[in-house]
Amino acid sequence: MATRVETPSTASSSTKKQSSNGMKTFRTYFGVAIVVVWGLLPFYWMVVTAFRDVDYTYSTNPLPSNITLENFRAAFSTEAGNQFARALGNSLIIGVATTVFAMIVGVFAAYALARLNFRGKFIVLGIILGASMFPGVALVTPLFQLFTNIGWIDTYQALIIPNISFVLPLTIYTLTAFFREMPWELEESARIDGCTKGQAFRMVILPLAAPGLFTTAILAFIASWNEFLLASLLSDDTVRPVTVEIARFQGALPKVEPYTTVMAAGTIVTIPLIIMVLLFQRRIVAGLTAGGVKG
């Protein structure tokens, strides 16, 4: 058995290396901490204010103080004319419908763009990219005019259809990138085993693309859930989504913004998104295809 004799020079270089590694780890964690604090601080402040008594709305105490659940009760109360619960339901309907339609169309479009060879394929991708870059505010007036003419103002379809057009480019782009990375051999093997192109897509490609599909669906849902601009003009009392409802929250006193109630409503609104990510986080993890192909 060979014994390693540590000379002073090797010991010093090993200590130096350890110290350098320690510094590197510290820098990494410090950077991560800054990003996390930067990202979570507004949410922390929202939650702290949501639980704070209305008399202490402007308190600058960073720790939770004067805790009460009254703000959450006030958020759901309809006494001041707020319809928060209905708005939550509306947002859910609009978000789910948008996500489902966008995913159905997006999956086929992305598969075609990633796997099939046809003339002008990249021109289509460019057009989709252009459509996603088109400023939403430029569409507000024409859409308002159009939907007024056909009597669609304050209907679900008036919010769902424009939302689909905003979410679809995101869906197609994300799924195209995902399908492109999947090994061709899997599909070819399925074809050799007797599958048609459609069967290979349905039985082999789609199950393997599940993490990408879930990730894209979550992104589409979040984009639709957070939409404000079009909803603020195209919706009225019946189908108003939660983003618009919070913006027009009325407090008990006239001309006094009910900040604590708004924060409570904001906290409630973020809960479905957190639940979705927690439920599907295992599906989101990439690498389902790892080991699917030999060599």
Add this chain to the structure above:
Amino acid sequence: MAAASPSSSGARGSGSGWWGRQSNARKREHLETLLGLVGFFTLAALVTTVWAELSGRPALIEVGVLVLFLAAFYFTYRSWQGYRDP
């Protein structure tokens, strides 16, 4: 007016930087995507200009934007053609 055709300038498959490292097939794909992107906005500018003209509003700015997009579309198209498959 001559577009910077890769075959004429000898730039095909050569050059440095990100663009130079791309294969001709990839360059063609990138240019085709750009063509779609510019084409989309050219069409949008065309519709806006025609609408402004038909409704009798001053359309000088719209026409200017359309001309810029048309020029961009033309140069992208010429570059794209330069990487056409043999």
